[in-house]
Amino acid sequence: MSQAEVFFNTVDSVVKPATLLMLLPRDQTSWCQQEGYNVVHLTYPLPQNSSFKDAMKVVNDKIIALGADWGLLTYGLTTEDAETLVSKLALSLADLKACAHFCPDAEVTHGFLMKDSQRRHIPVTFHLASSQEVLHASLLLLEDPANLGYSLPTHSRLPVRVYSYPLVSKSPPFPFSIQPPVSVNVNDKQSVDPYLRSASNLSLTRTLELLKAHLGPHFNLERLWEKHTYYEFIERNALKTMSTMVTTPYVNHVPTMTGGVGYADLARFYKYHFTTVTLEDFELITVSRTGEAYIDQLETWPTKFFSVGCDRIIDEMIFKCHHTTEIDYFLPGIAPTGKHIEIALVGIVAFRGDKLFFEYWDQAGILVQLGLLDPSNLPVAGVEVAKKVMDPFGMPSNTLLKRWHESEGLPID
Numbered sequence: 001m002s003q004a005e006v007f008f009n010t011v012d013s014v015v016k017p018a019t020l021l022m023l024l025p026r027d028q029t030s031w032c033q034q035e036g037y038n039v040v041h042l043t044y045p046l047p048q049n050s051s052f053k054d055a056m057k058v059v060n061d062k063i064i065a066l067g068a069d070w071g072l073l074t075y076g077l078t079t080e081d082a083e084t085l086v087s088k089l090a091l092s093l094a095d096l097k098a099c100a101h102f103c104p105d106a107e108v109t110h111g112f113l114m115k116d117s118q119r120r121h122i123p124v125t126f127h128l129a130s131s132q133e134v135l136h137a138s139l140l141l142l143e144d145p146a147n148l149g150y151s152l153p154t155h156s157r158l159p160v161r162v163y164s165y166p167l168v169s170k171s172p173p174f175p176f177s178i179q180p181p182v183s184v185n186v187n188d189k190q191s192v193d194p195y196l197r198s199a200s201n202l203s204l205t206r207t208l209e210l211l212k213a214h215l216g217p218h219f220n221l222e223r224l225w226e227k228h229t230y231y232e233f234i235e236r237n238a239l240k241t242m243s244t245m246v247t248t249p250y251v252n253h254v255p256t257m258t259g260g261v262g263y264a265d266l267a268r269f270y271k272y273h274f275t276t277v278t279l280e281d282f283e284l285i286t287v288s289r290t291g292e293a294y295i296d297q298l299e300t301w302p303t304k305f306f307s308v309g310c311d312r313i314i315d316e317m318i319f320k321c322h323h324t325t326e327i328d329y330f331l332p333g334i335a336p337t338g339k340h341i342e343i344a345l346v347g348i349v350a351f352r353g354d355k356l357f358f359e360y361w362d363q364a365g366i367l368v369q370l371g372l373l374d375p376s377n378l379p380v381a382g383v384e385v386a387k388k389v390m391d392p393f394g395m396p397s398n399t400l401l402k403r404w405h406e407s408e409g410l411p412i413d
Contacts, residue, residue, distance in 0.1 A: 003042060003058070005041050006098065007032045010033065010034065011036040013219070014217045016068065017037050017217065018069050018071065019039070019069070020070065020071050021040045021042065021063060021070060022041050023042050023044035024044055024075040025043060028176055028180075035352065036219075037215070040063055045076070056085060069096075071100075071210075071211050072085075072099040073100045073101075073102075073330050074101050076172065076173050077104050077106075077112075079105070079112075081189075082104070083411045096122055098123070098211055099124040100124070101124070101125075101127070102175060102203065103127065103169075103171065103174065106237040108138060112126075119150070120148075122159070126161075126162045127163050128164045129164070130167070130168075131170055136164055140162060148160075167193075168195055168196055175200050177196055178197065191328040191391060205312070208312040212310050216327050219351065219353070221311075221312075222313070224244065224356065225313050225349055228241060232270070233276065233284060238274070239267070242270065245401060246264065246353075246355045246357050249263065249355075250357075250358045250359075252359070255380050256332055256380065256400050257388055257397055257398065258329050258401050264412060273328035273401065279322070279325065280321060281320070282321045285318040287316040288316040289316070290312075293310075306311055313349045315347075315348075315350075317343060318342060319345050320343075323341050328403065330402070332398075332401040333402050380400075381400060
């Protein structure tokens with residue numbers, strides 16, 4: 001069986017995908033999918049008695065055949081193989097736009113720092129376990145522009161970025177201890193160490209930031225999010241809402257833990273407990289959004305300071321309405337009071353490729369933990385809130401939604 005294989009881009013909106021060369025074990029190939037790239041995967045480490053130099057020749061041919069700019073992602077790469085990769089890969093470095101190395105099996109930088117024809121560093125990001133102190137120390141000097149040996153324009157990003165993650169493993173590289181987003185199964189009750197989940201999430205976002213800055217693709221996350229919320233609140237169409245999401249999405253309204261994990265539960269939630277709720281004088285006002293800003297308007301949605309990150313949006317919002325019907329997703333089990341309500345919300349929305357992966361909404365969960373609210377007669381959870389944020393697939397949804405059983409078994413299409 002060949003040690004090199006190609007995973008073609010599966011994101012339909014990406015017409016001319018860049019190429020990623022990824023060096024990682026065969027059982028970790030799910031990390032190669034869903035972000036809008038053609039991926040050349042080389043099984044790494046190679047089997048005993050296999051030639052890394054010969055493997056590079058095969059990889060070289062596959063990358064040339066794809067005919068695009070490319071990036072390099074490695075996991076546990078040794079110094080010897082790093083040097084071979086640089087010296088034996090026949091591709092022009094002019095086509096190599098970015099590199100990311102997870103937990104290199106090395107204590108020196110030799111072979112991991114590549115330069116272009118102008119002797120400037122090809123942008124590179126290192127993700128290290130905190131135990132890799134020697135390598136970390138040698139790289140930190142390069143995060144100071146004065147040590148690069150050339151001047152940077154004021155608008156340029158630093159070409160060498162180094163991140164260290166506490167209490168995670170160097171070998172195997174820590175991302176291998178957690179499932180890639182594309183392969184999450186709703187039936188898996190995997191309990192993940194919070195340090196590991198933190199390191200995995202942060203390193204993925206930081207790697208995508210690097211790749212998208214130098215290779216693309218650039219998705220209009222603003223418009224994708226607006227389309228999703230338009231289907232939710234204006235058209236109130238559950239199927240259209242679900243069409244904007246990945247195949248295994250989740251939504252978690254944090255204080256009440258309403259929402260769902262996986263397509264079936266979330267489609268059921270949207271169809272019977274979200275889009276069927278008709279609110280009087282409803283308004284959702286976006287106060288702020290992370291990243292760069294601009295002004296825009298969508299239908300009846302007043303919005304300010306629209307902006308995005310590389311794979312997520314964080315919204316600060318005000319939700320207003322008259323409480324004339326039971327609101328399953330915010331106030332489950334609370335009979336209509338007729339009163340005007342106004343809630344401050346924070347929504348965290350993540351994307352995989354051009355589809356939504358998850359949403360978090362939060363408004364008041366801290367009050368229970370502070371002892372300021374008695375949760376026995378109120379739809380507010382306590383410490384379970386933080387646990388579900390850290391481990392969304394390990395904690396049940398809708399435990400406070402007493403009417404959840406009423407929609408069990410009903411059609412979702």
